[in-house]
Amino acid sequence: MQAFTTLSSSLLPIDRPNVDTDAIIPKQYLKSIRRSGFGPNLFDDWRYLDPGEPDQSCEGRRLNPEFILNDERYHKAEIILGRENFGCGSSREHAVWAFQDYGIRALLAPSFADIFFSNCFKNGLLPIVLEQALIDELFIASLANAETSVSIDLENQTILHDGQPMANFEVDEFKKHCLLNGLDEIGITLKYADKIKAFEAAQKNSAPWLYSND
Amino acid sequence: MTIVCGDSHTSTHGALAALAFGIGTSEVEHVLATQCLLLKKTKSMRIDLEGELQAGVGAKDLVLAVIAEIGTAGGTGYTIEFAGSAIRNLSIEGRMTICNMAIEAGARAGIIGVDERTLDYVAGRPFSPQGAEWEQAKADWRELVSDSDAHFDKVITIDVNALKPQVSWGTSPEMVVAVDAVVPDPAEETSDSKAEGMRNALRYMGLEAGQAVKDITIDKVFIGSCTNSRIEDLRAAATVVQGRQLAANIKLGLIVPGSGLIRQQAEKEGLDKIFKAAGFEWREPGCSMCLGMNADQLEAGERCASTSNRNFEGRQGQGGRTHLLSPAMAAAAGIAGHLADVRDYL
Numbered sequence: 001m002q003a004f005t006t007l008s009s010s011l012l013p014i015d016r017p018n019v020d021t022d023a024i025i026p027k028q029y030l031k032s033i034r035r036s037g038f039g040p041n042l043f044d045d046w047r048y049l050d051p052g053e054p055d056q057s058c059e060g061r062r063l064n065p066e067f068i069l070n071d072e073r074y075h076k077a078e079i080i081l082g083r084e085n086f087g088c089g090s091s092r093e094h095a096v097w098a099f100q101d102y103g104i105r106a107l108l109a110p111s112f113a114d115i116f117f118s119n120c121f122k123n124g125l126l127p128i129v130l131e132q133a134l135i136d137e138l139f140i141a142s143l144a145n146a147e148t149s150v151s152i153d154l155e156n157q158t159i160l161h162d163g164q165p166m167a168n169f170e171v172d173e174f175k176k177h178c179l180l181n182g183l184d185e186i187g188i189t190l191k192y193a194d195k196i197k198a199f200e201a202a203q204k205n206s207a208p209w210l211y212s213n214d
Numbered sequence: 215m216t217i218v219c220g221d222s223h224t225s226t227h228g229a230l231a232a233l234a235f236g237i238g239t240s241e242v243e244h245v246l247a248t249q250c251l252l253l254k255k256t257k258s259m260r261i262d263l264e265g266e267l268q269a270g271v272g273a274k275d276l277v278l279a280v281i282a283e284i285g286t287a288g289g290t291g292y293t294i295e296f297a298g299s300a301i302r303n304l305s306i307e308g309r310m311t312i313c314n315m316a317i318e319a320g321a322r323a324g325i326i327g328v329d330e331r332t333l334d335y336v337a338g339r340p341f342s343p344q345g346a347e348w349e350q351a352k353a354d355w356r357e358l359v360s361d362s363d364a365h366f367d368k369v370i371t372i373d374v375n376a377l378k379p380q381v382s383w384g385t386s387p388e389m390v391v392a393v394d395a396v397v398p399d400p401a402e403e404t405s406d407s408k409a410e411g412m413r414n415a416l417r418y419m420g421l422e423a424g425q426a427v428k429d430i431t432i433d434k435v436f437i438g439s440c441t442n443s444r445i446e447d448l449r450a451a452a453t454v455v456q457g458r459q460l461a462a463n464i465k466l467g468l469i470v471p472g473s474g475l476i477r478q479q480a481e482k483e484g485l486d487k488i489f490k491a492a493g494f495e496w497r498e499p500g501c502s503m504c505l506g507m508n509a510d511q512l513e514a515g516e517r518c519a520s521t522s523n524r525n526f527e528g529r530q531g532q533g534g535r536t537h538l539l540s541p542a543m544a545a546a547a548g549i550a551g552h553l554a555d556v557r558d559y560l
Contacts, residue, residue: 015410016410016411016414017386017407017408017411018286018287018386018388018411020524020526022505022524022526022527022528022529023526023527023528026528026532027505027506027507028507030507031507035239045527045528045532051532083407084287084407085286085287085290085320088286088287088320089222089524089526090222090505090524091220091221091222091236091237091238092238093238093239093240096238111287111290112290113287113290113320114290114291114320114321114322115222115236115237115238115322118237118238118241119238119239119240119241122238122240122241123240172254174252185244185252186243186244186247186248189244189247189248189250189252190247190248192250193248196248196249196250200249207351207354208347208350209343209347209348209350209351210215212343212344212347213341
């Protein structure tokens with residue numbers, strides 16, 4: 001997994017609440033068994049005026065000029081600015097892979113849906129919950145000026161807005177450790193294989209019905 | 215028992231007092247490799263649904279009302295225990311509908327304590343324990359209830375005595391009103407961001423604020439999905455459909471049983487004949503039009519009365535418009551050709 005330490009970037013503001021994972025990556029793309037290549041289909045239904053299919057080239061598709069992702073001034077952004085309940089709905093990790101493939105490294109919102117939030121950390125993306133007033137402030141700034149930038153320092157858990165200190169943010173210590181070092185959780189868990197085996201052996205005695213169909 | 219699966223609606227199994235929740239692909243990989251998941255304990259919420267449901271009002275109406283009340287982010291970070299007299303009086307199938315949509319309320323899991331109904335439901339099913347193990351398991355499972363003095367981070371009580379059949383009007387499962395209400399007005403919403411969301415939803419859904427819900431014309435009816443495709447769902451829909459016909463403007467009415475066993479059971483009861491006689495298609499089990507991954511889709515602008523769980527933009531097909539409701543309400547909409555109050559069809 002790619003490590004995350006610091007990031008300075010402009011923002012891509014998606015100004016609507018309850019952005020769901022169906023919108024982030026529509027269902028027809030879930031048929032792919034790869035984890036890459038979803039970037040051109042990020043927000044497919046909002047981004048293009050014509051319907052898209054898997055394996056179809058997106059070059060030449062008609063862009064929706066109303067959708068901010070098609071505004072060139074926001075093309076360099078590596079940070080999503082979102083509203084409440086961002087990433088709700090289906091558990092599809094493809095939503096995170098689409099952001100990653102598009103070039104997004106972090107997301108800021110007042111709240112995230114739980115599964116999406118977990119999925120981000122598994123792929124080296126940092127979702128940050130900020131209080132509503134700060135999110136509002138960033139929306140106003142970023143919609144007025146696409147160059148508005150944010151600097152995230154994961155080690156110190158700080159955010160700067162256009163170079164000025166803006167907030168400290170919360171992050172789970174273990175998730176932070178994994179992100180900072182690009183660590184794979186499976187390897188860490190397998191260090192406890194003996195304990196896992198011991199638990200299962202004990203459970204076979206205390207709840208044998210769970211194992212009687214083995 | 216803990217159940218995890220790469221599907222957000224895994225929460226359905228909370229009806230059997232399992233801690234069940236959806237996970238992403240990387241977490242599935244972690245479970246397959248290690249038998250474990252590393253998790254932070256969620257916060258706990260108890261929602262007490264108290265009262266006696268009116269005829270024509272069921273589990274789907276309850277859960278839509280809960281989501282309307284707490285919002286789609288109301289359960290974020292929580293596991294929700296559903297309790298109260300209305301839950302105790304629900305069948306296991308109905309409890310599945312409730313726990314299924316805990317995810318639409320933002321919670322990762324919904325759960326309902328074990329009672330005699332739970333044990334009766336499990337008894338004799340494939341893979342259920344037999345003989346001495348059954349007795350042992352039953353004793354163990356009876357403990358899967360919250361203590362009377364248990365602490366919850368949040369407790370909400372909803373009186374459901376007067377609850378009416380519910381319908382979603384917008385593009386988020388919290389955008390729900392009673393069937394005899396009108397489409398709400400964004401101008402009356404105090405939060406700017408919410409009002410903007412409502413305006414977007416009205417535009418996408420092709421609706422006007424103040425319009426009567428019962429005047430909304432429907433093109434397709436979908437009765438199915440992991441929310442509402444169990445035998446009692448099909449029975450409730452068949453009761454409304456019996457001796458009636460789909461309205462002339464309905465292009466497609468789909469009945470999609472939740473499993474092969476449910477399909478067989480329904481055929482044994484003759485429900486398939488009732489649906490087919492009314493003009494519905496009787497399909498093989500599957501996800502079908504809930505998410506439109508196969509050919510069962512809405513065309514742009516088409517409007518569907520759907521018993522599924524998500525009314526997001528494009529969920530049932532690009533440009534398609536979804537109204538979430540109960541199986542009996544979906545059946546009534548199919549017969550009327552527009553959203554209708556199932557209580558007029560009982």
